[in-house]
Amino acid sequence: MxxxxxxxxxxxxxxxxxxxxxxxxxxxxxxxxxxxxxxxxxxxxxxxxxxxxxxxxxxxxxxxxxxxxxxxxxxxxxxxxxxxxxxxxxxxxxxxxxxxxxxxxxxxxxxxxxxxxxxxxxxxxxxxxxxxxxxxxxxxxxxxxxxxxxxxxxxxxxxxxxxxxxxxxxxxxxxxxxxxxxxxxxxxxxxxxxxxxxxxxxxxxxxxxxxxxxxxxxxxxxxxxxxxxxxxxxxxxxxxxxxxLTRDFINTATGTQEALAKIEQQDIVVNLPQNAMLVQLEYAGSSTDEPILNDIYKHYDVSANILYANIDILDDTPVGELIVVLTGTESRLEQAKNALTASGVTVKILKGGA
Ligand SMILES: Nc1ncnc2c1ncn2[C@@H]1O[C@H](COP(=O)(O)OP(=O)(O)O)[C@@H](O)[C@H]1O
Ligand SMILES: [Mg+2]
CATH class of the missing domain: 3.40.50.300 (P-loop containing nucleotide triphosphate hydrolases)
Structure with a gap:
């Protein structure tokens, strides 16, 4: 001990x-x-x-x-x-x-x-x-x-x-x-x-x-x-x-910061459609076993366009980070976001989804 x-x-x-x-x-x-x-x-x-x-x-x-x-x-x-x-x-x-x-x-x-x-x-x-x-x-x-x-x-x-x-x-x-x-x-x-x-x-x-x-x-x-x-x-x-501040340090370490800078220039983000939002998803351990993005498509008709993905193994546990554009109706987007949160995924809205 x-x-x-x-x-x-x-x-x-x-x-x-x-x-x-x-x-x-x-x-x-x-x-x-x-x-x-x-x-x-x-x-x-x-x-x-x-x-x-x-x-x-x-x-x-x-x-x-x-x-x-x-x-x-x-x-x-x-x-x-x-x-x-x-x-x-x-x-x-x-x-x-x-x-x-x-x-x-x-x-x-x-x-x-x-x-x-x-x-x-x-x-x-x-x-x-x-x-x-x-x-x-x-x-x-x-x-x-x-x-x-x-x-x-x-x-x-x-x-x-x-x-x-x-x-x-x-x-x-x-x-x-x-x-x-x-x-x-x-x-x-x-x-x-x-x-x-x-x-x-x-x-x-x-x-x-x-x-x-x-x-x-x-x-x-x-x-x-x-x-x-x-x-x-x-x-x-x-x-x-x-x-x-912690998020900033982590983003720099994982390369997310660099990725974000590039993503922000992309056409789909610059001209983000009305019915879309740019989100950053973070999850650890068991959440990764679930095909989370498939689920929100199946249950809420919200589609995900993955712009960036990174998975690290820390302490034998996968820790993942995704930056995606989610597209769906306003209420469906809200439901999908809540469902993601409920399954242990941290959801940060970077753009849209007002
Ligand atoms: N001997 C000292 N006399 C006066 N100010 C000091 C002294 N040592 C550190 N500081 C001040 O204390 C603060 C913290 O410094 P420091 O511990 O060296 O930070 P870090 O290691 O995180 O860069 C700074 O504002 C620094 O200027
Ligand atoms: Mg020092």
Whole structure:
């Protein structure tokens, strides 16, 4: 059974800047279980980095409580551990960043070994451990290279090996793939997924790309303007997003946004007939087993012209998205829409159907 690894309760983080107070994080509560790959999505400035820095108290909250693996780290405006205890606790929490933050004058091996400088291991044990870590991230043959001699993906692998040096329980990844090309991004995500599965590592994955969440996360929180606006399993959020912002992120990830832009130019949409409406349909799981569009034709005499279709498999469950023009009489269209909704399909009217 997995237990709760990270509990952030009612976290507020504000910065005083000149005479202004910036509230970067506003009453955010997040619970993350051991073994989760927990995505935190939001645009730049949403407060993601500030929030996760509260997990290891690199950022002291203004209010709220922080609990990691059962230990209360922060409450009543105070750090609850001694300096030594906090140092110890921080070893449980590795971090990787967009720009890798490697030491330029150290080789890959030295960068990883540097993270072990306070460890109780003997020199020989350290050496063996660094070798093992570099092997784990697939970089054994590059141990003696300097960062400048490595590609972006290789540099991030060194950073991951370094972050794992003290056998952390948690890895925080703050936009770790944002500086990488799509192919390298996939490879790094695959590595993170393997580490999650083989080591049971809990991963907190900050990103502005929902595609990344879709690829490897099991839960996701969406942040906007310091608030956590929506949270849930990736399957629930993708199949039934409640917030407009979440929908935007998902549409970008699934390619729906691009498709929509093209669809809006199409003649049938530009000159949408009186008795037609353009709708976006989202469904998950069992709904997909039913031939929904056939049904509304059969029962309500409403025909569907499919302009776009996308199906993803999340958690072994199909999640589908359709953009269709529905044509029928006004009352029939209304009935068809209600029937779709009743069968668990989310219906969003994009045009027409007034
Ligand atoms: N040390 C700081 N001092 C003042 N303002 C800050 C500081 N760190 C972050 N902020 C502000 O807090 C807000 C959230 O920033 P951040 O957490 O970096 O967002 P994100 O990671 O989602 O892009 C931004 O308005 C940012 O300018
Ligand atoms: Mg950030």
């Amino acid at each position: 997995s237990h709760e690894m990270i509990r952030l309760n009612h976290i507020v983080i504000s910065f005083r800047q000149k005479k202004q107070i910036i509230e970067a994080v506003k009453d955010v509560t997040v619970h993350i279980n051991q073994g989760d790959i927990y995505g935190i999505v939001g645009y730049s400035g949403a407060g993601k980095s500030t929030l996760v820095r509260a997990i290891n108290l690199l950022q002291k909250p203004s209010a709220g409580t922080v609990t990691v693996d059962g230990d209360l780290l922060f409450a009543d405006g105070e750090i609850q551990l001694s300096a030594a205890e906090l140092r110890e606790k921080r070893r449980d929490i590795g971090m990787i960043f967009q720009h890798f933050n490697l030491m330029a004058r150290m080789t890959a091996r030295e960068n990883v070994a540097f993270a072990l400088k306070h460890s109780k291991l003997t020199k020989a044990e350290r050496h063996a451990k660094v070798d093992r870590l570099l092997d784990l991230v697939g970089l054994s043959d590059r141990a003696d290279n300097y960062p400048a001699q490595l590609s972006g993906g290789q540099k991030q692998r060194v950073a991951i090996a370094r972050a794992l040096a003290n056998d952390p329980k948690i890895l925080i990844s703050d936009e770790a793939t944002s500086a990488l090309d799509p192919k390298t991004t996939k490879q790094i995500l695959k590595l993170l997924q393997e580490l999650n599965q083989t080591l049971g590592l809990t991963i907190v994955l900050i990103t502005h790309e929902m595609q990344i969440v879709k690829d490897i996360a099991n839960r996701v929180a969406v942040m906007q303007n310091g608030h956590l606006v929506e949270e849930g399993s990736v399957l629930d959020i993708f199949s039934n997003p409640k917030e407009e």
